[in-house]
Amino acid sequence: MKYDFTAIEKKWQGIWEERKCYAAQNGSDKPKFYGLIEFPYPSGEGLHVGHPRPYTAMDIVARKRRMQGYNVLFPIGYDAFGLPTENYAIKHKMHPREVTKRNIARFTQQLKMLGYSFDWDRVVDTTDPEYYKWTQWIFLKLFENGLAYKTKMPVNWCTSCKCVLANEEVVNGVCERCGSDVVRKEKSQWMLKITAYAERLINDLDGLDYIERVKTQQRNWIGRSTGAEVDFATTAGDTLRVFTTRPDTLFGATYMVMSPEHELLKKWESIISNRAEVAEYQEAAARKSDFERTEMAKEKTGVCLEGVRAINPVTGNEIPIFISDYVLATYGTGAIMAVPGHDDRDWEFAKKFSLPIIEVVKGGNVEECAFTDCQTGIMVNSGFLNGLSVEDAKKKIVEWLSEKGLGVQKVNYKLRDWVFSRQRYWGEPIPLVYCEKCGWVPVPESELPVLLPDVESYETTDTGESPLSLMEDWVRTVCPHCGGPAKRETDTMPQWAGSSWYFLRYMDPHNKEALVGKDAISYWNRVDWYNGGMEHTTLHLLYSRFWHKFLYDIGVVPTSEPYAKRTSHGMILGEGGEKMSKSRGNVVNPNDIVEEFGADTLRLYIMFIGDFEKAAPWSSTAVKGCKRFLDRIWNLCEKAVSDSGKDFTTKNEALIHNTIKKVGDDIENVKFNTAIASLMTMVNEFYDNGCNKADLMLLLKLLSPFAPHIAEELWEMLGGEGLCCEQPWPSFDESKMVESEKTLAVQVNGKLKTTVVVPSDSDDNAVLQKVLADEKMKRILENMDIVKTIVVKNKLINLIVKPQNS
RNA sequence: GCCGCUGUGGCGGAACUGGCAGACGCCCGGGACUUAAAAUCCCGUGAUGUGUAAACAUCGUACCGGUUCGAUCCCGGUCAGCGGCACCA
Numbered sequence: 020m021k022y023d024f025t026a027i028e029k030k031w032q033g034i035w036e037e038r039k040c041y042a043a044q045n046g047s048d049k050p051k052f053y054g055l056i057e058f059p060y061p062s063g064e065g066l067h068v069g070h071p072r073p074y075t076a077m078d079i080v081a082r083k084r085r086m087q088g089y090n091v092l093f094p095i096g097y098d099a100f101g102l103p104t105e106n107y108a109i110k111h112k113m114h115p116r117e118v119t120k121r122n123i124a125r126f127t128q129q130l131k132m133l134g135y136s137f138d139w140d141r142v143v144d145t146t147d148p149e150y151y152k153w154t155q156w157i158f159l160k161l162f163e164n165g166l167a168y169k170t171k172m173p174v175n176w177c178t179s180c181k182c183v184l185a186n187e188e189v190v191n192g193v194c195e196r197c198g199s200d201v202v203r204k205e206k207s208q209w210m211l212k213i214t215a216y217a218e219r220l221i222n223d224l225d226g227l228d229y230i231e232r233v234k235t236q237q238r239n240w241i242g243r244s245t246g247a248e249v250d251f252a253t254t255a256g257d258t259l260r261v262f263t264t265r266p267d268t269l270f271g272a273t274y275m276v277m278s279p280e281h282e283l284l285k286k287w288e289s290i291i292s293n294r295a296e297v298a299e300y301q302e303a304a305a306r307k308s309d310f311e312r313t314e315m316a317k318e319k320t321g322v323c324l325e326g327v328r329a330i331n332p333v334t335g336n337e338i339p340i341f342i343s344d345y346v347l348a349t350y351g352t353g354a355i356m357a358v359p360g361h362d363d364r365d366w367e368f369a370k371k372f373s374l375p376i377i378e379v380v381k382g383g384n385v386e387e388c389a390f391t392d393c394q395t396g397i398m399v400n401s402g403f404l405n406g407l408s409v410e411d412a413k414k415k416i417v418e419w420l421s422e423k424g425l426g427v428q429k430v431n432y433k434l435r436d437w438v439f440s441r442q443r444y445w446g447e448p449i450p451l452v453y454c455e456k457c458g459w460v461p462v463p464e465s466e467l468p469v470l471l472p473d474v475e476s477y478e479t480t481d482t483g484e485s486p487l488s489l490m491e492d493w494v495r496t497v498c499p500h501c502g503g504p505a506k507r508e509t510d511t512m513p514q515w516a517g518s519s520w521y522f523l524r525y526m527d528p529h530n531k532e533a534l535v536g537k538d539a540i541s542y543w544n545r546v547d548w549y550n551g552g553m554e555h556t557t558l559h560l561l562y563s564r565f566w567h568k569f570l571y572d573i574g575v576v577p578t579s580e581p582y583a584k585r586t587s588h589g590m591i592l593g594e595g596g597e598k599m600s601k602s603r604g605n606v607v608n609p610n611d612i613v614e615e616f617g618a619d620t621l622r623l624y625i626m627f628i629g630d631f632e633k634a635a636p637w638s639s640t641a642v643k644g645c646k647r648f649l650d651r652i653w654n655l656c657e658k659a660v661s662d663s664g665k666d667f668t669t670k671n672e673a674l675i676h677n678t679i680k681k682v683g684d685d686i687e688n689v690k691f692n693t694a695i696a697s698l699m700t701m702v703n704e705f706y707d708n709g710c711n712k713a714d715l716m717l718l719l720k721l722l723s724p725f726a727p728h729i730a731e732e733l734w735e736m737l738g739g740e741g742l743c744c745e746q747p748w749p750s751f752d753e754s755k756m757v758e759s760e761k762t763l764a765v766q767v768n769g770k771l772k773t774t775v776v777v778p779s780d781s782d783d784n785a786v787l788q789k790v791l792a793d794e795k796m797k798r799i800l801e802n803m804d805i806v807k808t809i810v811v812k813n814k815l816i817n818l819i820v821k822p823q824n825s
Numbered sequence: 826g827c828c829g830c831u832g833u834g835g836c837g838g839a840a841c842u843g844g845c846a847g848a849c850g851c852c853c854g855g856g857a858c859u860u861a862a863a864a865u866c867c868c869g870u871g872a873u874g875u876g877u878a879a880a881c882a883u884c885g886u887a888c889c890g891g892u893u894c895g896a897u898c899c900c901g902g903u904c905a906g907c908g909g910c911a912c913c914a
Contacts, residue, residue, distance in 0.1 A: 264913095432913090692850095696838090766844085769895040
């Protein structure tokens, strides 16, 4: 009989579904395991060959855990709000809901085709009102707790999407999604105060089992720096406050710089004598996008304020104040003290404007360039700090400043609050109404969800308002507080909203009373293992940690972190090593692979392709190797059935036990490629030295997480009881892992000469005698004295020799 | 500029804690089976050199140097590539 993968895969998918093999039990006595993958955005293109990489990986883990006796929650859902769907709907004059429904149906069919052990009774869809009701509920709680606020501010505006973007969505000055220019625009926006959680988001990383590069990237993004705020008196009478990480260099501060947007400038308008020049500079800066501002970074520009000067608190010197766009309004206090001797930017600026440069940390030549390598060193030209180390100087100056009431220690973060409104249709409506009398009022919980109205057109408006703003009947409402006339908020939430808590809903997806029931959350607790892409590290992963911490604070969830463990997979590249994309025409469709080779081969290949954590190029020829491997197993099993009278003996017991251990360990360490390689080695061994039925059944159990369909079919063919996927995971016997004989490397002066076979754990002398008896070694050692012998047990022997009589 | 990662055959990639570099797979070559092809099975396959051959020698993990009996692995330096952040004071 031939390996008819198409029929076999259909057959077992049907059986698994019918028996509900993969349904998770809430409140079971078994130990629980919650494995999570990032739910897909159901795009119109359907599943891409990149999707199966993380899915198969976690499916393997989930299947192994079930065999190990765990009650496993391995869910799937759809992150279905978002712009591509909306744009497609506009173009084809369909309702986004219809487009979404169609795309989800396609994804579901494709995912089922790959044989994933998802619990299909727990599917969530972020666009389902039963789901987004709770997204809105969380927003209301954030609002009630002062973590959602509306403010007029310069925002990132995508010129093509006609929509506001979060900082995290702007990449190199362009829109992360469409690549169009992003400009700054003053708009009134809903914001979430993620900065209030900056410290906890950074500190709590320490206790998590995340791969290091995820932690590093999040730390960099949050960007903590410790320093001090220092107040400078000015001749105008006002205090100019700055943030610095180097208060120790205060004696070297020879001028100040304010951002062009600094609010003191308005106040000083009347006393600045060159206000026309200042105003011109401010306007020019405002016209530039953030991107242009950084592009211009090469050449420093600025204007010196005439009529106001600052006073350096330690030297008492009057120093000039400049405005320059190299100082950001949004970081620190929007003003700096410039220490040109020890900061590249300040140095460059000082040179251009001929400002004094003072060395305050010994070690460089500040006339040549700024001496920035000064985290350690000795203070000079610094009055009462002279002779101190940088470290001591920092302490002393902060003490001195706080005594005088001129400064305090201060921690700053790069992280900004999260711009949470979008001017688009296909998102969750923000559940607030605006009343002239009462201001912003939350929609009562009992009235959730606030449903998306059916609009005629989803086109973006020319005014930059949400399409919902044109639905006057929907917008007009009554104030829940005073009953007077009020208007609904017409902006919607960003795509990241629904994905910030979806893993909680999986625990209890049909609950109508709460986003997750108390019993469900106390049983499942949190995600044990979450695998996802690096591209979400500073977006979804950070946002969802933030929401989870908030939900913890208000008592909804029992843990302050949502995910105990985070791993990440590399991208699947096109055949030539380039990124797979429609425009390059190198996209591989999983349907084609499944049709030609079967889902098991695709699953196996996508895991065998290379290091899971690194990018790997697709190879259409290498896929065949995995198909061949399955064919070889198929043939072995067929032979075992027809030769059932004969009893083969397994010669290599150690190999079997080593393979069990290796496959198990490799799965835990996301080394799927080497796990498969060791299964291949095992099969090769069976071909060389024979095997019996029991050996094959053991092989099938190890294979089943990787290639579950063929494993079931062959399990049945060999007369196995029950389902292969429900067998206990094989255990290994440590004592049987050691081989009776070892092949040792024999080196002379560190160079390999030959090998010898000795019984395991032979003592050093026995090894040496064996080596000395070897014909080849006799030849080599002729006329040589052995000076030293090094033996590494069961591994190698190294003889250090020198010629005789020398 | 700063932070992080990576560099191994024709290709994808292995190598535990410093101990036989190249597992496993692809490609390629040879053989068996076949009328033939495909499929399958068996053998070979880092480079160079010597040898009819079995075999042997030398070189080899980006490059230069160091530590060590022994280095893909540790240390110092250089080069190249990838990713993140980027005027964050």
